[in-house]
Structures are given as structure tokens and as C-alpha cells.
Amino acid sequence: MIAYGFSEYGGPDTEYLLDIPVAEPGSGQILVAVHAAGVNPADWKVRAGNRKDTVQITLPAVLGREVSGTVVSTGAGVAEFSVGDHVFGATASGHGGYAQYTVLNASSTAHKPEAVSWAAAATLPVAAGTAYDALHRLAVGTGDSILVLGAGGGVGSAVLQLARADGIDVLAVASAGKREWIESLGAEFFASGLDFVDSISRPVDGIVDLVGGETLRAAATAVTAGVAVVSVA
Template sequence: MKAYVFTQYGGPENQEIQELPTPEPGPSEVRIAVRAAGVNPIDWKIRQGFLREFLPRDLPAVLGGEAAGVVEAVGQDVDGFAVGDEVFGNTSSTSGAYAEQALLSAAATAKKPGGLPFTAAAVLPIAAATAYDGLAQLKLDAGATLLINGIGGGVGVVAAQLARDRDITVVGTASEDKRVLVESLGAILVPSGDGVAERVRQILPEGVDAILDLVGGDALRAVAELAGDRSRIVTAGDPGTAAEVGGVLIERDGTSTVLDAVVALVAQGKIDSHVGEVFPLDDAGSALAAVEAGHARGKVVIEIG
């Protein structure tokens, strides 16, 4: 099969297309013919080696953690899936999504509704599910205020819609060029950068009830003071900085239960993943570069086949 891999930890110069053996599903896995793969910040962070202590990879390793496609083979002890099923889910720890075939963890895979494009389904397992888990963890009531730090990416876009549906007031930090997208979500854009906390207080003088952080680092430090209760700060990817300011990492459910819930919301028209750019597998490097640069509006997808 054709796959987009990284050959050693480091920068994008270590990425390339390779021909690899078609993987065989082990227990609790299914193999799919990939039709689309979501592109996420965690992909380049894994390549860079930032997460190698927690997510080690045998190299070369196929990039990507979420995909949608058609079941080709079913591993032992797998119930509920059969060859020919259209599904979406998270890749297993030994596989990657930027490829013509991928192994999915059966426990983190769900059936795709027939009317949902593969490109839309492929972006649900990581970004949409993370947003769902984050909102569930914060347990905000109607009328609460939420700051989404880095609202313009895949997680932020879905989180804003989930919060809006629960009558939560959302302000979100992002670059000015994402204003149209952010306002289309029913959220209030606060331009990121120096003075961001003061700009939020111009809108919400008392600060916010909670912060969903999707950036980390200094960007999180800059807004943490806005949360009256620091335990209501959750982050998608920087537990170290979150702990420093009194917050915690999002507790991921990681099962098909959340995927079923998310896809039901999509079917009801309550979530639009806002797929922005779609790239072919041969141009996977450009797809990942768009996410790594932080300029993507909504989700970036690799389409295969």
C-alpha cells in the first residue's frame, strides 16, 4: 500500500511517501480501505518527537490518527463490523491514517451514516470527539460563559457549536482572518496576541466561567487569569502548562459511544465540522504543513481513492 510516513523524529524533511505491506488486523482491530483521513496538530507533534515518551512509534511510522473508509478485514473478537461496512474511527497504536489501508481500533470505531461524506466522517474521531469530551467534563449550564482558546481549528469549531446548542456564551481567541468563521459559529472573536486578556474583559468584565484550551503554552498563561475557578480550565494538549495554572487535561472517553453521539449530532444538523481544505495523499505534506503553521480554518483532510 501507499502510505505517508516519517522516517525519524524531527521536522517535515523526515516525511515521505513509501510503499509498505498491507497491515493485517489483530485482535480487536479492523482494516479499512481509507477514503479520507483527518489531519491534526498531534500528528506533527508525534513526528517532532514531543510525545515519544507517551506515544512511541516504530519507524518508519505512518502519520495520522483518524480515518473513514470501508471495512476490508475484521480481526479476532470483533463483533458488530463486517467486510463492506462504511466506518470511521481512531487508528490502532501500530497504524496510521495517511495511507491506502489502515487498522482501526474496533472499540473506537463507529458506522458511518450513508449520507455523510467520508471527508466529513474522517474528522470526527479526534477533533469532534475531543470537543465533546471537553464540554462534558466542564459541565457548564445554560447561561455560562466559555472561552475557547484557539477556536479556529477543528476542535474549537465543534466545541463552539456544542456550547451554542447548550445556550452557553462563547468567546474565542484566534487570528483576525478567522473572524468570519468564528462569528458563523455564534461565537465572539477576540484577536489573539498581546493584551488578549484585556480584550476579553472588555466583553466580559467578570471573566469567564471556564476555559477550553486548544493552544497551550504562553497563550494559555495569558488567559488563565480570566477563569474565576482555575479547576474549570481544561486543555486538549498541554497538561504541563494547564497544571501550572491550575487546570487539567481533557479526559478522553476514547470509545465508540462518543463517536455515535457525535455522528448523531451531525445527522441532526447540530455539528458542522467545517472541512476547509482537502488534499490528495500524494500532497499529504502540504496538508500537514497547513495544520502545523496554524493557519487552517476548520479541518484539513486527506482524501484517498
């Protein structure tokens, strides 16, 4: 199959098209014909060698961590997926998404709703998965309020939608150009900049931070002591 990856740790000059065998799914895994692949900052960070301690690869390696596609074959112990199913999920360790075929762990895969496009489904595992985990760790629920720092990006916009679906009020901090988008998702908008804390007049029950640095410090000092903070940054 044709895939796109890198031959050694380094910059973009290490990337090239690969001609590699199609892998066989192991126990609890599925082989998928890829229709779309998500692109994330983590991809270049792996290529640059910044994730050596957490992402194990064998060079040359295929880029990408999430895909949508059609199940081609299943490994032992897989009962929830069949050949021909439309799915999306995170790639299994040692496999990449920028390829004609890739391997997913069944436990990290879901059936793709027909109403969701291949492209949209391929962007869900990393960004929306991160958003879901952040809200789960905050343990907030209907009627609670959260402050989201960096709300206009992939993870942030997923946090807004998941929170609003659960009846959680959202105070969203993002750049001015994202205001219309943020408000269309049902959140209260605050322009980024360290003075945003002066505009927030009501308490929150948790903070989801996607920015870090001075923005996070400013927010943390402005809220009631003991409020939980989950930071991706």
C-alpha cells in the same frame, strides 16, 4: 499497499513512500480501506520524535492518526461493524492513516452518516474528539457560559458547535479574520490580544484553552476564582 511515512526520527527529509504488507486486524479491531485521512500537527511531532514517551512506533512508520473508509475485514470479538460498512475513527497503536489500508480499534470507530463526506469524517476523531473531551471535563451544561481561547482552529470550532448544540453560551477569542466564521457558529466574538479580557463583562462557568502562555494567564486572572480550566496547550 502504498503508504506514506518516515524511516527515522527527524525532519521532512525522512519522509517517503512505503511499500508494506496490509496488516491483519487483531481482536477488537477492524481493517479499513482508506478513503480520506486527517492531517494534524501531532503527525510531524511524532515524526520529529517529540512524542516518543506517548506514541510507540516501529520504524519505518506510517504517518497519520485518523481516517474514514470502508470496512474490509474484522477481528475477533467485533460485532458492531461488518464488511462494507462506512466508518471513521482513530488508527490503532502502531498503524497510520496515510495509507491504502489501516487498522482501527472498534472502540474508537463510528459509523459514518451518509450526509457526512469522507473528507469531513476523517477530520473528526482528533479535533472533534478533543473538543468533546474538553467539554466533558468541564462538566458544563445548558444555560452555562464558557470562554474558548483559540476558537478559530479545528478543535476550537468543534468546541463552539458542540457547546451551542448543548445550549451552552460561548465567548470565543480568535484572530480578527475568524470573526465571521465564529459568529456563524453562534458564538460571541472577541479579537485575540491580551486586552480581550477588558471586553468581557460577564462571568463564565469554564475555560477551554487551545493557546496557552500569556493568553491563558490573562484569561485565568480575569475570571471568578474557582472556575474550571481545561487546557490542550
